[in-house]
Amino acid sequence: MKNLKLLLAGTVAALSFAGSAAHAERGTDGDLKILFWQAVSTMNPYLSGGTKEVYASSMVIEPLARYNEKGELVPMLVTEIPTVENGGVAKDLLSMTWKLKPDVKWSDGTPFTAEDVIFTWKYCIAPDGGCAQAAQYEGVKTVEAPDPHTVKITFDEPKPYPYSAFVGAQSPVIQKKQFENCVGAKAPGCTSANFGPVGTGPFVVKDFKPNDVITLNANTNYRDAAKPAFATVTLKGGGDAASAARAVLETGEYDYAWNMQVEPEVLATMLKAGKGVLVTAFGTQVERINLNHYNADPALGDKRSTKEAGPHPSLSDPAVRRALSLAIDRDIIDEAGYGEAGKPTCNIVPAPEAVASTKNDSWCLKQDLEAANKLLDDAGWAKGPDGIRAKNGVRLSYLYSTSTNSVRQATQELVKAMWAEIGVDAELRNASASVFFGGDPASPDTFQKFYADVEMYTNNFDGTDPEKYLAEWLCDKVPGPENGWQGQNIPRYCNPEYDKLVGELSKTADLDKRHELAKQLNDMLTEEGAHIPLIHRGSVSSHSVTLEGVRMNAWDSELWNVADWSRKK
Amino acid sequence: MTDATIATAPPVKAATPARSAFADIWRQFRAHRGGVAGLVVFVFILLAVYVGPYIHRVAPNAINIRDKNQWPSLAHPFGTDNLGKDMLAQVLAGGRISLAVGVTAMLLALFLGTLVGVLSGYFRRLDGPLMRLTDLFLALPLLPLLLVILMLFRDTLRATFGPETGIFILIVFVIGITSWMHTARIVRGDVLAVKSQEFILAAKSSGMREYRIILKHILPNVLSSIMVSATLGIASAIITESALSFLGLGFPSDFPTWGRLLFDGANFLQLTPSRVLWPGLAISLTVLSVNYMGDAIRDALDPRALKH
Numbered sequence: 019m020k021n022l023k024l025l026l027a028g029t030v031a032a033l034s035f036a037g038s039a040a041h042a043e044r045g046t047d048g049d050l051k052i053l054f055w056q057a058v059s060t061m062n063p064y065l066s067g068g069t070k071e072v073y074a075s076s077m078v079i080e081p082l083a084r085y086n087e088k089g090e091l092v093p094m095l096v097t098e099i100p101t102v103e104n105g106g107v108a109k110d111l112l113s114m115t116w117k118l119k120p121d122v123k124w125s126d127g128t129p130f131t132a133e134d135v136i137f138t139w140k141y142c143i144a145p146d147g148g149c150a151q152a153a154q155y156e157g158v159k160t161v162e163a164p165d166p167h168t169v170k171i172t173f174d175e176p177k178p179y180p181y182s183a184f185v186g187a188q189s190p191v192i193q194k195k196q197f198e199n200c201v202g203a204k205a206p207g208c209t210s211a212n213f214g215p216v217g218t219g220p221f222v223v224k225d226f227k228p229n230d231v232i233t234l235n236a237n238t239n240y241r242d243a244a245k246p247a248f249a250t251v252t253l254k255g256g257g258d259a260a261s262a263a264r265a266v267l268e269t270g271e272y273d274y275a276w277n278m279q280v281e282p283e284v285l286a287t288m289l290k291a292g293k294g295v296l297v298t299a300f301g302t303q304v305e306r307i308n309l310n311h312y313n314a315d316p317a318l319g320d321k322r323s324t325k326e327a328g329p330h331p332s333l334s335d336p337a338v339r340r341a342l343s344l345a346i347d348r349d350i351i352d353e354a355g356y357g358e359a360g361k362p363t364c365n366i367v368p369a370p371e372a373v374a375s376t377k378n379d380s381w382c383l384k385q386d387l388e389a390a391n392k393l394l395d396d397a398g399w400a401k402g403p404d405g406i407r408a409k410n411g412v413r414l415s416y417l418y419s420t421s422t423n424s425v426r427q428a429t430q431e432l433v434k435a436m437w438a439e440i441g442v443d444a445e446l447r448n449a450s451a452s453v454f455f456g457g458d459p460a461s462p463d464t465f466q467k468f469y470a471d472v473e474m475y476t477n478n479f480d481g482t483d484p485e486k487y488l489a490e491w492l493c494d495k496v497p498g499p500e501n502g503w504q505g506q507n508i509p510r511y512c513n514p515e516y517d518k519l520v521g522e523l524s525k526t527a528d529l530d531k532r533h534e535l536a537k538q539l540n541d542m543l544t545e546e547g548a549h550i551p552l553i554h555r556g557s558v559s560s561h562s563v564t565l566e567g568v569r570m571n572a573w574d575s576e577l578w579n580v581a582d583w584s585r586k587k
Numbered sequence: 588m589t590d591a592t593i594a595t596a597p598p599v600k601a602a603t604p605a606r607s608a609f610a611d612i613w614r615q616f617r618a619h620r621g622g623v624a625g626l627v628v629f630v631f632i633l634l635a636v637y638v639g640p641y642i643h644r645v646a647p648n649a650i651n652i653r654d655k656n657q658w659p660s661l662a663h664p665f666g667t668d669n670l671g672k673d674m675l676a677q678v679l680a681g682g683r684i685s686l687a688v689g690v691t692a693m694l695l696a697l698f699l700g701t702l703v704g705v706l707s708g709y710f711r712r713l714d715g716p717l718m719r720l721t722d723l724f725l726a727l728p729l730l731p732l733l734l735v736i737l738m739l740f741r742d743t744l745r746a747t748f749g750p751e752t753g754i755f756i757l758i759v760f761v762i763g764i765t766s767w768m769h770t771a772r773i774v775r776g777d778v779l780a781v782k783s784q785e786f787i788l789a790a791k792s793s794g795m796r797e798y799r800i801i802l803k804h805i806l807p808n809v810l811s812s813i814m815v816s817a818t819l820g821i822a823s824a825i826i827t828e829s830a831l832s833f834l835g836l837g838f839p840s841d842f843p844t845w846g847r848l849l850f851d852g853a854n855f856l857q858l859t860p861s862r863v864l865w866p867g868l869a870i871s872l873t874v875l876s877v878n879y880m881g882d883a884i885r886d887a888l889d890p891r892a893l894k895h
Contacts (some may be wrong), residue, residue, distance in 0.1 A: 260854040280854065281669055283656060287857045316742035350652050354670060424854055427840040428670055434841060435650045445750045446839040462738065469742075 045236045045249035047585040050565075052577075053275040055262040056451045057229040057255025062212040063188060064142055064149050065205060068455055069478075072187045073276065074253055076575035077234060078125075079190035079217035082116050082135070082169075083181070085573035087299065089370060089482045091181060095122055095130065095191065095218060099181075111176035111527055116184070118167040123239040124193050125222040132163030135184060137194035146203040148502045153486040154182050154189040157524060178527035179483045186480040187575035191218070220246040220581035229452060230255060240581070247567075247584035256452065259423055260284060266560040267294040273565045276576060278558040279425050282357030294562050298359055301572020302369050302487075303478040303555040305360070307418075307433070309333045309342070309547060310471050311510040314417070323468045323510065324498045331412045333471060337397035338414065339547025342472075343382060344390035345440045348552055351432055355425040356553055363554035367484045367540040375537040378544045390440045399441075407441040415443040416471035419463075421454040426474060429552070433474075444472075459503050466503040468510070476555055480574055485532075488539045489520050491548060511548035615887035622883020625876035632873055636682035645673040647680035647843055656859050666861045668851065678865050681843035686873070688759055688828045688844070693820035695763030700770025701813055705801055707771070708778025718775070725768045733831065736761050754838050758831065762824045770816040777809040811888035818881025822874040829870060845870045 058074040060066050082096045091099045097117045100106020107114045122130040139161040142149040159172045161183070171183060183189060193216040200208035214223035218241070221234035234251040254272070257265075262275040263285060270293035278285060278296065285296065311334060313327040321327045332338050348362030364382035365375050381389075399407040399414060407414045418434065420426045427448060434444040447470065448454075449463040454475070462469050479487030489495070490506035493514070497505035516539065523535040544551060559576055561568050567583040570576065616622055643664075651671035659666045665674035707717035737757065744753035781787065782805065790800050829846025831837035838844055840851075845866045852862030 283669065283858055284854050316746050354652055354655070424851060427851070431648075431670060431841045432650060432652075435648075445745075446841050448840055462742075 043244060044238075044240070044246060047247040048249060050248040050251045050274070050580075050583065051272045052251060052253045053257070053262045053265055053272040054253060054255045055257045055259050055275070055277065056455055058232060058253065059228050059456065060212050061215055061223060061226060061232070062192070063190065064147075064151050064192070065212060066150055066457055068457060070255070070276075070455075073575045073577050074232065075190065075215070075217075076187040076219070076577050077221045077251065077580050078219045078223060079192055079215050080219045081186055081190045082118075082184040084186055084575075084578055085481055085571065086578070087569045087571040087573070089573045091185070095119055107180055111173070111178055111180070113170060113172045114177075114180045115164075116169040116171070118169065119241070120167055122218055122241050124195075124216050124218060125237045125239050126193075126195075126216050127239055128193075128195065130191075130218055131166040132169045133166070134194045135169045135191050136161045136163055137197070138191045139183065141192065141197055141201055141205070144202040144205075147201065147205045148504050149205075150504055151188050153489055153506065154186075156182070156486060156489065158183050175525055176527060177524070178529075178532060179485060181481065181483070182486055186573075187578065188480050193217075221251055224250075229456075242581065245581040247582075251580075258451075259425075263288055263560055266562060267291060267296075270294065270562060273562045274559065274568070275561075276559045278359075278560055279355075279423055281355060281425060281428070282359070292563070294560050296558055296560050297568060297570035298556040298558045299570040299572035300369060300554065300556045301478055302367065302484075303476050303557060303572070304363060304366055304368055304551050305429075305474065305476045305553040305555055306366065307342075307472050307474045307550040307552060308468070308509040309339055309549060310468055310473075311512070311548075314469055314471050316469070320499075325496070330471070332399075332409075332414055333416075335397060336547060337393050338399065339550075341390040341393045341440055342437065342442065343544075343547060343550045344386045344393070345436045345442070346433060346550065346552065347385035347436060348383060351429050352553055354432060355429055356555065359556045359558045360553040363551050364544050365540050365554075366543050366549065366551050367479075367487065367536060368551075368554040370482050372533045373484055373536040373540070375540050377537070377541045382544065385436070387439050394440060401441045405438075405441055406443045413443070414441065415445065417447060418444040418472050418474070419447040419449065419454075419470035420474040421451040421465075422448040423451065429474065457503075464503070465508060466497045466505075468497075468508060473508075474552075478572075482573060483532075484536050484540075485520075485523055488523065488536060491543060492517050492520060509548045511543070511546070513542070513546065516542055612887045616883050619879075619883035619886055621879040622886075625879030625883070628872055628876040629880060632682065632869065632876070633686070636679050636686060639679045640676065643673075643675055643679065645676040647676040648672065648841060649676075656855070658859060659861055665865050666859055668859070668862055669855060674848075674862060674865060677843045677848055678845070678869060681845045681848050681866065682869060684755075684838070684842070685825050685828060685845040685870070688755065688762070689821040689825040689873075691759045692762035692766070692824035692828075693817055695759060696767040696820050696824075697770060697813065697817050698767075699764065700767035700816060701774055701806075703767065703771040704774025705778055705805060705809075708775040709782060709797075709801060709805065714775075717771075721768045721771050724765065727765065729765050729827070730830070732765065733761050733827075737831075737837075750839055751842060758828060758837055762827050766820060766823055766827075770813065770820070773812045773816060774809055777812050778805055781805055781808045811885050814888060815881045815885045818877045818884065821877050825870060825873060 054070050056070045058070050060071055061075045061078060063072045063075045080094050083091050083093050083099055086092050093099055095118055097119055098104065100114050100116060102109065118132060124130055139155055139158060142152060142155050157173050157175060157177055159174045162170045164170055184191060196211050196216045200211055213226035220237055220240050222237045223232060224235045225233045232253040236246050236249050259277060259279045263278050263280050265272045266275040267288040268291040310323060310330055312323050313330050314322045318327045352360050352362050362383055364378045367373055394407055399409045402408050418430055420430060430446045434446060437444055453461055453463050454465055457464060457466065465473055465475055491511050492507060493512040495505040495507035496510050497503045519535065519539055523532060526532050526535060557572050559570060564586045565583060566586050569579055571578050649672065654667050654671040655669050657663055657667040663673050665678060667673055703717050703721065707714045740757055744757050747753065748756060787800065787804055790804055828837060828844060829849065832844050832846030832850055838847065848866035849863060855862050
């Protein structure tokens with residue numbers, strides 16, 4: 019009897035407490051429903067460079083520090099951001115020291131130590147591992163642990179911008195205990211670890227169905243006892259951008275949907291339902307058309323788009339590449355497909371302001387059919403009876419592929435019409451986003467394989483420093499069978515001078531000089547026609563009006579602060 | 588339905604011998620009101636699709652971004668899409684492709700189905716293997732098979748015939764070889780029934796060759812079921828092509844077909860409903876009219892109906 023009274027009193031106390039401070043308790047807000055219309059295929063971002071995998075895994079595994087919505091670094095698993103001023107970065111820029119928070123635990127209850135950080139580095143640089151984020155660890159000589167809560171990174175050369183390894187959603191720390199036997203060639207085989215990594219983040223994977231749905235539970239060992247507010251997360255994948263937008267904005271079935279690449283007028287109709295709102299952040303996303311520098315003739319079979327196929331018969335001509343860019347009216351593409359969520363650009367590095375070049379805006383931003391036609395005439399590409407230019411039997415007719423998305427298909431049609439005006443033909447093709455970005459080495463339709471002459475998609479870089487991003491166009495980053503099609507140099511651009519300049523950038527400490535070099539590299543890519551940048555895209559996501567705490571972030575994972583999200587009471 | 592039609596059909600009294608078989612069939616056909624309505628609609632669609640572009644002289648692929656998302660007007664009777672392309676011109680152009688795919692795929696399926704059906708019905712020894720083959724094809728899931736075939740042969744055909752013809756051949760071929768099974772089964776059943784009749788025995792005993800018996804005596808007698816299969820085949824081929832386009836496969840995205848137009852318009856249902864309405868209506872009307880025509884043709888060719 020006495021016990022019962024006590025129990026009742028306790029219940030009342032607990033209830034009143036819950037009522038007064040709903041936000042300050044873990045797991046009180048039920049289920050958070052997130053919709054990614056490109057389904058997640060793994061929770062290990064080291065095995066997939068896809069944005070969806072990086073974002074999904076950011077709820078589970080964390081880097082030492084990440085970027086907030088303003089592009090500033092915030093400490094996650096460390097006590098502070100090391101700088102030269104506070105002594106964290108050595109004066110000679112050859113090393114840096116991270117001080118780990120002392121009481122962080124993995125979701126399985128074991129302590130998080132410097133050993134895990136060291137292991138993460140070894141995991142990614144292991145030979146035959148096919149690590150998709152190897153660029154993050156470029157220039158790192160050693161990672162050591164002077165004591166269990168200190169990590170010292172030593173660089174090969176002075177590293178003026180050292181925040182790359184273990185910083186941002188692409189470079190999270192994984193648990194040594196779990197992945198110890200998954201290093202190198204064994205990495206892709208460790209299915210249970212790759213699908214359900216033990217992490218330090220606010221959630222843990224409960225059930226993972228590849229390319230379908232992921233359910234996550236709140237991490238009971240999360241370092242902030244009051245977070246996350248949601249007890250579970252359901253991350254559903256698949257569908258298309260428009261239906262995802264509808265599920266959040268119009269029917270309210272989901273709380274959050276990512277990447278709303280939908281025609282602006284369609285979004286406007288959906289917004290009228292008042293169930294959700296759009297959030298936009300301009301980061302570094304650029305919709306671009308990659309021009310294949312290697313021959314993609316289907317007759318070459320498995321050799322196409324690799325070095326063995328040889329240079330592209332017409333796209334290897336700089337005049338053609340320049341003309342293709344000149345013929346495009348970016349304003350029209352922006353108006354038709356992006357509206358407020360995009361602006362025309364000629365840069366592959368469109369932000370932040372300090373590194374955004376304006377050098378090529380004069381010739382490239384405006385459509386100039388006359389100049390494009392003249393360029394092709396002068397280069398000897400003469401119009402045939404069908405209106406298509408040709409030289410020595412090579413016709414300017416291109417297979418133009420992209421992912422299935424109505425905005426992209428509309429852009430394809432617009433570009434095709436623009437190119438038709440300079441006597442260039444295009445054959446349009448699209449592949450389902452889950453195939454195109456799926457990274458399956460067996461599929462011929464992935465963007466990495468690039469079995470097409472030109473292809474269009476968006477990519478971006480995390481953080482504010484473009485050094486590693488610009489390093490993606492290095493000659494040795496060309497994807498091919500030898501690296502499991504994991505290279506990031508999708509256009510197969512190769513210029514020793516560019517490589518040299520990237521090397522110089524990685525050695526330059528002075529910030530202004532760095533910006534100058536980044537601009538130069540960016541200009542080089544545009545001028546030489548490695549690709550045709552089209553639109554600087556804002557990241558547009560939508561969330562339910564009942565969801566609080568979303569701080570749209572273009573510099574890191576959009577789910578970077580999912581621990582702070584809560585349900586509006 | 589059929590019985591009712593037969594019952595209401597005016598009894599034909601003592602047909603004059605001069606009247607040809609075709610006239611008989613036509614008279615029977617006319618008696619089927621649904622069939623006549625179907626024929627009218629189908630002919631109208633055919634005319635619109637093939638003659639229409641000479642009247643409505645707007646290029647289906649002409650982009651005019653200033654006139655995007657317009658509701659129907661005099662200049663654009665079906666409105667425009669989000670790139671300012673004229674929807675009427677697109678529906679007409681799309682109809683040519685969809686109908687061509689439908690009819691060609693149907694012919695292929697019909698040829699295969701009749702061949703397999705007649706062979707297995709007429710020759711006892713072939714019956715088992717051919718019908719098991721039919722069962723095998725029936726058990727194949729169509730859509731996954733299509734996806735695999737498209738992926739495997741796309742590049743080869745594209746290189747040989749160009750993107751549009753290549754994909755046309757591929758789609759027609761794929762739909763054709765995956766939809767002959769029902770025809771084969773029906774034809775086999777009919778052939779079995781016809782084969783056991785006395786006139787076949789008479790033909791055989793007169794020393795007629797097997798292939799002539801098949802061509803002269805068997806085929807005309809199973810024609811009615813073949814014709815019905817044919818009409819149903821057109822409908823299902825159009826729908827399969829629509830499904831492929833709807834999935835973003837099939838023809839290139841700037842190549843309008845009814846299915847593709849429907850797919851592209853789906854997002855704009857609230858904004859410009861006519862983008863979905865017209866292609867959807869065109870598919871439905873074609874399929875419906877062809878089905879009614881099939882129904883009427885079967886009644887018209889039914890020898891029992893002619894006995895009246």
